[in-house]
Amino acid sequence: MADLIRITDVSPRDGLQNEPGIIPTRDKLELIRLLCHSRVDQIEITSFVSPKWVPQLADAAAIVEGVRDIAVQDFTGSPPNRYIALIPNAKGLEVLHAAESGATKHGLEQFRPPVVSTIALFAAASETFSQKNINASIEESFERFRQVTRVPRSSPGIRGYVSCVIACPFEGAIKPQAVADVAARFTDLGVTEIDLGDTIGAGTPETVLEMLEAVERRIGRTWFDRGALVLHLHDTFGRAADCVKAALDFGVRSFDGSVAGLGGCPYASTPGKRVPGNISTELLVRTIEGAGFRTRVDKNRLAIAADYARTIVAASRAGSGGGPLQKNGGGQS
Template sequence: MSPLPSRVRIVEVGPRDGLQNEPVTVPTAVKVELIERLLAAGLTAIEVGSFVSARWVPQMADTAAVLARLPPNPAGRYAVLVPNLRGFEAAKEAGAGEVAVFASASEAFSRANINCSIAESLERFRPVAQAARAAGIPLRGYVSCVLGCPYEGTVTPEAVADVARRLAEMGCYEVSLGDTIGAGMPDTARACIAAVAETIPRERIALHFHDTRGLALANLRACLDLGVSVIDAAVAGLGGCPYAKGAPGNVATEAVVAELDRLGIASGIDPGRLAEAGRFITGALGRVPE
C-alpha cells in the first residue's frame, strides 16, 4: 500500500467516449466550444474524437473538422481513438497529438464489439503501434470490461493483466482500465488494479470507471493508494451506459475533482469553469444538469 498521490492527472474523455454514446449528434461548433471550455478549466489531456467508421459511430464523423478548428493545446495534447492503421493515418493527417487503441479483457465482448478475438485485435494494433512510434505520436491503450462483461459476466484480474501487459509491450505509454458496464465494487476494482500493477508499472495505469450503479467514486478511492495517479472522466457524466438503459455512464469529471479536493489531492482543475463547461454541454444536449 502506498500513500495517496499528491496530484492526479485527469484525462477528459467526454468529447469522445461521452458524446459517442449520446443519442444525438452534436454539431462541430458545439464540440469545439466544449473543448475550449475544458481547456479554460485546466484540462490538458482531452480525447476529442475518433477515426472510426462513420457508419458505425456517426457522432464522431467530424473529428478531423473538430481538430482543424481547435486552438493549440500548449500544456497538453488532443487525443483520438483509432481502430486500425487506416484510422491512424487519418488521425496523423488531421494533426492529432495522441492516438489510442481499444482492446477488451473479455473474448465475448471483443467478438461482439469489434468482430474478432482479443488476440486478433492486438495483431490489428501492432502496425498502428509501429506507425505511431515512427511518427513520434504517443500511443495510449484501453482495456474494456475489466470488472465485468455484459455477455460473459466475471472477468478475472489475470485476464485483464495479460491484455494490459501486451498493450504496454506493444508501445502504449499508458493503459486505461475500463469498467465498461459499471459492474465493479471497491474490492474487485482494487484486486484488478493490483494484478495489473504486477505486470506493468503503476505509473502507466489509468482508471476508467463508469458510474452505472453509483459506485465509481468508491471504486476510484479504493485504488488511489495502489500508486495509480491517472483518472479518466467525462464532463457532466456524458455517455450513459449502452448496456443499462437510463443508467449513468462515465464518472463525471466534476465529481472526481470534488472528491480529489476532499481528499487533499491536487488536480489543477478550476471547479467553477468546469461546472460552466458541464452546463454548456448539458444545455446543448437538452439535458437537465445533475
Template sequence: MSDSVEIFEVGPRDGLQNEARLIPVAEKIALVDLLGQAGFKRIEVASFVSPKWVPQMAQSGAVLAGIRRVPGVSYAALTPNLKGFQAAVAAGADEVAIFGSASEGFSRANINASVAESLERFGLVTEAARQAGLVVRGYVSCAMDCPYDGPVAPEAVVRVVAALLEMGCYEVSVADTLGRASPEAVDAMLHAVTEAFGAARLAAHFHDTGGGALENISVALARGIRVFDAAVGGLGGCPYAPGAKGNVATEAVAAHLAALGYETGLDRAVLAEAAQLARAMRLGDAKLL
C-alpha cells in the same frame, strides 16, 4: 504517494459518442475550447471509427481542425486500426489511443474481432505511430465485468495490459465499462495489474451506472493509481455495453479528489461552466456565442 492526481478529460469523445442527438460540430468545438481553459494536460476529442457504427464521431476531423489549441494540452483521438490512425494523423491529433478488451464477447461486439485479432491490429497502429513520432495510449474495456461474458478474471486484464505495454503504449487505462463493478472487484483487478506492472503507467476509467465510481476511485488511489479518465457533465456510455450509463463526471471527480487532499490543477469554476454546457448539448439547447 504523490498528492497530485491527473484527470484525463474524455467527454468530447467517450462522453458524446453515445448521445442520441447528433451534436453539431460547432457545439463540440465550443466544449473542447472551454475545456482547454480548465487546466487539463490531455483531452480526448475525437474518434476515427466507422461512421456507420458510431455516427456521432463522423466529423471528428472537422472538430480537430476547428478547435483553438492551448499550448501544453495534448488533443487525443481514438483509432481502432491503421485506417483510423492515418485519418487522425491527417487531422492533427497530438496522440492516439487504441482500445482492447479483456473479454472475448465485448471485443467481438465492439470491434468485430477476437482479443488476439484486435491486438494484432493494434500492433500495426503502434508501429505506425512510432514511425510518425506520436505516442499511443491503450484502453482495456470490461476489466471487471462484461455484458456478454459476465465477470472477467484479473489474469485476463493482466494479459491485455501486458500486450499493450509491450507494443509501446505509454499508458494503459483499465475500464469499468458497465459502471457496476464493486470495490472488491476493482481492488482485485488492480492488485493483479499493479503487482505485474506497478502503477506509474496505469490509469483507471470508471462509468457511474451504479453510483459507485467515486468509491472505486478511492480504491484505485489506495493501489497507487494517479490518473483517472472522466467526462464533464457525466456524459457518455458505450454503444456496445447495453445499460451502461455515463462516465463519472469530471467535476465530481475533481471535488472528490480535493476533499481527499489531492491536487488536480483544474479550475473548478471553468469545469462547472463546461458541465453546464455539456448538459445543455445533451438536451439540445446549447446557446453558443
C-alpha cells in the same frame, strides 16, 4: 506536498459518441475549448472510426482542424492541453495524419507539431465484448494495433484501453488475470499509457483493488508510480467515487472523467431507461481533492463546461426524440 493527480476528460468522444442526434461540430469544438480553459490535463477529442458505425464522430477530421485553431487562439504560455484521438486501425491513422496535415496550413510554424499528442487503441478483457464492440477477437485486435504502431509518427504517445476490467455485459464477472494479460500485451506493444475501464460500472472498491493488484503483479509498479496507469470508471451503481478513493490509496495517479457524466456503455441501458455512465469529471475532481490530493483543474470553469455539455446534449436529444439528460454524478457528493 500532496500528490498531483492527472485528469483526462473524455466527454467529446466517449461522452457524445452514442448520442442519437448529431451534435454540430462547432458545439463540440466549443466544449473542447471550455475544457481547455478548465485546465484538465488531457482531452479525448474524437475517434477515427468509420462513420458508418459511429455517425456522431463523422466529423473527426474537422474536429482535429478546429482544435488546431483553438490552440492558436487560446495559447497563453501555460502548458497546452494534450489531445487524444481513438484510432481503430491503420486506415484510421492515415485519416488522422491527413487531417493534421491540413490543420498545419495556417502559416504558424510554432504550432506545426501534431494536434493529437496521443493515439488510443481499444481492446477488451472479454472475448465476447471484443467481438461485439469492434468485430474482432482479442488476438485480431492486437494484430490491428501492431499495424498502427508500425506507422512512423512524430508524437509518440499511445494509450491502450482495456475495457470490461470488472465485468462484461455478456460474460459476467471477468477474472483479474484476464485484465492483467491484456495489459501485458499492451506493454509488449510499446504503449505509453494503459487505461483500465469498468465498462458497465460494476466495480466495488474490493473488486477494483483485486483487479489492480493482478495488473501490478503482471506489469510492475512503475506504471502506477509514473502515472501511466489510468482508471476509467462508470457510475452505473453509484460506487465510482468509492472506487476512486480505493484506487488512490493503491497508488493510481491518473483518472478519466466526463463532464456532466456523459457517455457510458449502451449495453448497460435499455431503450426506456438511461443509466448513469462515466463518472462526471466534477465528481471525480471533488473526490480526489476531498481525499487530500491535488489536481490542476479549475472547478468553476469545469462547471461551465459541464453546463454547456448538458445544453448541447439536451438540444440533440430533443431533436432526435431521445430521453431527458440526467445529471449523472455531477451533483453527487
